[in-house]
Amino acid sequence: MNYEDLKELVRYLKKVTKCSECNSHFVNDDISVLATIPLEAIFQLNCQKCSNTMLVNIGIKHERDHRAIVTEQDVKEMHNFLDNFNGDFKGLFNHSKK
Numbered sequence: 041m042n043y044e045d046l047k048e049l050v051r052y053l054k055k056v057t058k059c060s061e062c063n064s065h066f067v068n069d070d071i072s073v074l075a076t077i078p079l080e081a082i083f084q085l086n087c088q089k090c091s092n093t094m095l096v097n098i099g100i101k102h103e104r105d106h107r108a109i110v111t112e113q114d115v116k117e118m119h120n121f122l123d124n125f126n127g128d129f130k131g132l133f134n135h136s137k138k
């Protein structure tokens with residue numbers, strides 16, 4: 041993912057994403073990039089008002105001659121996943137084998 045794509049995603053995050061605890065919008069200083077792959081990035085959002093931390097997986101879809109940022113629904117589903125996920129990857133994979 042190039043710098044222009046990242047900037048676009050950050051603009052998108054600032055526009056549509058709100059803190060899940062106190063509903064405030066994020067600003068540039070609250071947003072840091074944890075990881076990027078060619079069409080997706082994982083952002084960490086730190087709310088300055090209530091110290092809540094959120095992880096957002098967001099990507100850009102390239103469709104023919106136009107680009108679209110993944111829908112808010114996708115972001116919400118990721119939030120739901122992270123809300124219910126305790127960070128135990130080993131347990132997650134063991135569980136899925138049963």
Ligand SMILES: [Zn+2]
Pocket residue numbers: 059060061062063064087088089090091092
């Ligand atoms: Zn907050």
